[in-house]
Amino acid sequence: MRILGIESSCDETGIAIYDDEKGLLAHQLYSQIKLHADYGGVVPELASRDHIRKTLPLIDAAFKEANCTAEDLDGIAFTAGPGLVGAILVGSSIGRSLAFGWDIPSVAVHHMEGHLLAPMLEDNKPEFPFVALLVSGGHTLLVEVKGIGQYQILGESVDDAAGEAFDKTAKLLGLDYPGGPLLAKLAEQGKSKRFVFPRPMTTKPGLDFSFSGLKTAAANTIREQGGVEKCDQQTKADIAHAFQTAVVDTLAIKCKRALKQTGINRLVIAGGVSANKDLREKFERIMQGMQGEVFYPRTEFCTDNGAMIAYAGMQRLKAKQYAPMDMKAYPRWPIDSLEAI
Structure with missing residues (x-):
């Protein structure tokens, strides 16, 4: 199975493609550090607008890196929270729309579960x-x-x-x-x-x-x-x-x-x-x-990234825990409320 992961919870746009047999096939990341530097912190509205500009081009780049197309995907994972609600809405709306258009399921991922499972992307995985x-x-x-x-x-x-x-x-x-x-x-x-x-x-x-x-x-x-x-x-x-x-x-x-x-x-x-x-x-x-x-996780996967969302999403996809089309964005979302696999 193969999944596209979309991370947009704050000031980094992360896109990745993960295969459950071959592992990580593509990893694209755009940081908004320069955009927010003049303000001394993240400006939510500017973050949301930049995610709109960067998400689709990064998805195209990920497809090229992985040498695959939308037809090779079995699902799309997106961050549904917690984080900046406007930024989350960008990634979740794009993820659900593409999944609908490509007739594949989408999966809502908890941002902190993504971080928690990021070490699973390494060769030495915790049991x-x-x-x-x-x-x-x-x-x-x-x-x-x-x-x-x-x-x-x-x-x-x-x-x-x-x-x-x-x-x-x-x-x-x-x-x-x-x-x-x-x-x-x-x-x-x-x-x-x-x-x-x-x-x-x-x-x-x-x-x-x-x-x-x-x-x-x-x-x-x-x-x-x-x-x-x-x-x-x-x-x-x-x-x-x-x-x-x-x-x-x-x-x-x-x-x-x-x-x-x-x-x-x-x-x-x-x-x-x-x-x-x-x-x-x-x-x-x-x-x-x-x-x-x-x-x-390796250093590049410590900060927000699409690879961790793709991996966490793959686990939910296999369990058929699909996101409904009216899925909400959650600025706050207790991690202990998630459904067990």
């Missing part, structure tokens, strides 16, 4: 059950995964997501958009222990997260140094290092708790923040110490 840490600009979730659609939320952020806190702190440091990766790069030059930030909610029982306080700690530190204009490059790097270390430590503490609580020794980390170098090194050490394994 069920596993614990998943989903960390992105909009979400921080700890999920116990017993199978596809069998998800129990163990913990989530009560305020800012980890990626959102990275971006906001980067902005405080005067870094360009998108700030998260730039902050991580700056942190590599930072010195340890000059600044120490709290590890929020780690002294209390439970698996929920809170990162807004870390952003406030960074803001206060910058202010104590005379403001970002008076901070030299080393001071900025030291603050970035302290912030990143606090985030990674917090995630690590919560994940260790989740693994012990569930008795599972396999951990999946996915989402944009999972590409962070320090985070990967930290979790490799932790899982070796716990005699377990950690799995990630």
